[in-house]
Amino acid sequence: MPVPLAPYPTPPAAPFTQPNGGGQRQLVCSGCRNLLLYPLGATSVCCAVCSAVTAVPPPGTEMAQLICGGCHTLLMYIRGATSVQCSCCHTVNLALEANQVAHVNCGNCHMLLMYQYGARSVKCAVCNFVTSVGALPSNEQKPSN
Numbered sequence: 001m002p003v004p005l006a007p008y009p010t011p012p013a014a015p016f017t018q019p020n021g022g023g024q025r026q027l028v029c030s031g032c033r034n035l036l037l038y039p040l041g042a043t044s045v046c047c048a049v050c051s052a053v054t055a056v057p058p059p060g061t062e063m064a065q066l067i068c069g070g071c072h073t074l075l076m077y078i079r080g081a082t083s084v085q086c087s088c089c090h091t092v093n094l095a096l097e098a099n100q101v102a103h104v105n106c107g108n109c110h111m112l113l114m115y116q117y118g119a120r121s122v123k124c125a126v127c128n129f130v131t132s133v134g135a136l137p138s139n140e141q142k143p144s145n
Contacts, residue, residue, distance in 0.1 A: 024038065024040070025037070025038055028054075028075065029045075029050065029052055030053075030087065031049075031050040032050040032052065033087070034050075035074075036054065042056050061079075063077065063079060064095065066093060068089065068091055068093055069091055069093055070086055070089040070090075070093075071086060071089040071091070073088050073089075082094070102114070102116075103115075104122060106131055107131040108124065108127050109126055109127045109129065111124055111127070113131065115133065120132065120133055
């Protein structure tokens with residue numbers, strides 16, 4: 001079963017550029033999962049740690065990141081993908097956009113609450129009760145944009 005997770009909040013989705021204008025970008029090694037820096041225009045990168053060769057996504061491809069729910073490894077994927085399988089532990093992670101939200105009814109006053117998908121709990125603004133997300137799965141609704 002896929003593990004729902006919110007995207008990793010940093011770094012920004014834009015490619016990394018050094019302050020001196022060096023035009024370097026970053027991606028995660030397909031072998032050891034270390035962060036690799038490479039020059040603009042490269043088509044593949046050889047990891048200095050494990051010697052794995054990782055293909056560079058085509059120019060203009062927006063990348064996103066999330067933390068694997070199984071082994072907590074940083075995963076990079078093409079923005080827009082619906083799921084990402086971890087190459088370390090093979091967990092299938094749901095890849096959700098940062099603005100996706102879910103709904104749950106307050107455990108005290110039953111007010112419908114909206115929260116960022118992936119949160120573990122949500123505090124009701126009406127009665128201040130903290131509802132654990134997923135504690136009452138029949139009340140939780142699917143995420144929406």
